[in-house]
Amino acid sequence: MKESPDFETLFAKFRKDVAAVSVEETFPRLTILGSSSATPTKFRNMSGYFVELSDDFCFFVDCGEGTYGQLLALFGPQRTAELLIKLKFIFLSHGHQDHVIGIFDLVLERRKAFLAAEKTFTPLRVLxxxxxxxxxxxxxMSIEKMTDYFEATLTTRPRTQEETAGDLWDKDGVIDVGSYIPGFESWPVKQLRVVTVHHPRQAKALILETTDGKKLVFSGDTKPCNRLIAAGKDADLLVHEATFCDEFTRDAEKKSHSTMSQAVEVGEKMNAKMTLLTHFSARYKKVPLMPTYLDAKANVGIVMDNMVVRWSELPLIPRLIPLFRAIYSNEIDDVKTQLSKRNFKKMNSLVPNADPEQSPKIAKKAQRLV
Ligand SMILES: [Zn+2]
Ligand SMILES: [Zn+2]
Incomplete structure (x- = not known):
């Protein structure tokens, strides 16, 4: 921070912004436990979002390996145990292991927390x-007993012949999963839906509407998805994956992920009041590239691990972008250098064949890279 000439000015401005925000509304409160995609970096863990809807109702969206450790590091053992007792459900968006493996620790540690507090145990709901x-x-079967400590609500069902004949389950890719949860009516949630999105391993997004009228959307992993845009219409908060920077459109397409500009566009089409971007490729070790078009958007932010955001603080997140640019300027320069090297390599492999007469297509491509 000291090396950045702009830091002090930017920080003073941010402090003013903070002072101007009233922090009356605490809930929902969002805690980011992992904002990296497939693999962790030294600074960011794999997917994990912890949401508190009130003092006694909280849930997880995804939990990559190490999510329990993240919780412990952030809140300490006592508070973590209290939170686990209040934990009502975990939503696992899809079967990629970087979204799933943390569940073993969470389920087992939650059980231990109930025992230690001598409270009557209720199994955890796993969607x-x-x-x-x-x-x-x-x-x-092979490591430690855990299936007694949770109850499953499936977000997909194996399709038997009878089901495909008469059942409307998942017909249009949106499932009102709340109606399948026993005791759902006592939750502070009006509606809980999952939406089939464009990503492998049975990927779903989550749409939760609270009883006091707030709409939260978590995309999970996906390419831009029109079905999600329609179902998430007018969301108060959209947490959307943005695995790749905009130079990697083709990689994003191939791996069924979104680029940053695609994620921003999804938020705009959805008319989301706030879009938070996450699930950045591990090539961006601390922060992703933050293109200048983000400066024109007051409602698009970048998340970092260990962020704890109260509801009324959400508008502050986009204002962190200039600070991130100043603090992580060296890392951003490194990523940009790697990008140039990659383009240079690509260009060199094309140039020897780039005679426009002989191969106009290759020549055109090489020209584009220049
Ligand atoms: Zn992922
Ligand atoms: Zn995935």
Whole structure:
């Protein structure tokens, strides 16, 4: 920070912004426990979002390996145990292991917390596609008993012949999953839906509407998805993956992920009041590239691990972008250098064949890279 000439000015401005925000509304409160995609970096863990709707109702969206450790590091053992007792459900968006493996610790530690506090144990509700349960059964059989400590609500169902004939389950890719949860009417949640999105391993997004009228959308992993845009219309908060920077459109397409500008566009089409970007590729070790078009958007922010955001503080997140640019300027320069090297390499491999007469297509491509 000291090396950055702009830091002090930017920080003073941010402090003013903070002072101007009233922090009356605490809930929902969002805690980011992992904002990296497939692999962790030294600074960011894999997917994990912890949401508190009130003092006694909280849930997780995804939990990559190490999510429990993140919780412990952030809140300490006492508070973590209290939070785990209040934990009502975990939503696992899909079967990729970087979104799932942390569940073993969470389920087992939650059980321990109940025992230590001498409270009557209630199994944890796990909302997940069928694809994740064989791993959990295997863990139960070969490592430690855990299947008694949770109850599953499937977000996908194996399609039997009778089901495909008469059942409307998942017909249009949106499931009102709340109506399948026993005791759902006592939750502070009006509606809980999952939406089939464009990503492998039975990927779903989550849409939760609170009883006091707030709409929260978590995309999970996906390419831009029109079904999600329609179902999430007018969301108060959209947490959307933005795995790749805009130079990697083709990689994003191939791996069924979104680029940053695609995620921003999804938020705009959805008319989301706030879009928070996350799930950045591990090539961006501390922060992703933050293009200048973000400066024109007052409602698009970048998340970092260990951020704890109260509801009324959400407008502050986009204002952190100039600070991130100043603090992480060296890292951003490194990523940009790597990008130039990559383009240079690509260009060199094309240039020897780039005679426009001989191969106009290659020549055009090489020209584009220049
Ligand atoms: Zn992922
Ligand atoms: Zn994935």
């Amino acid at each position: 997940a596609p069928t694809i994740v349960f064989p791993t959990m059964n295997m863990y139960d």
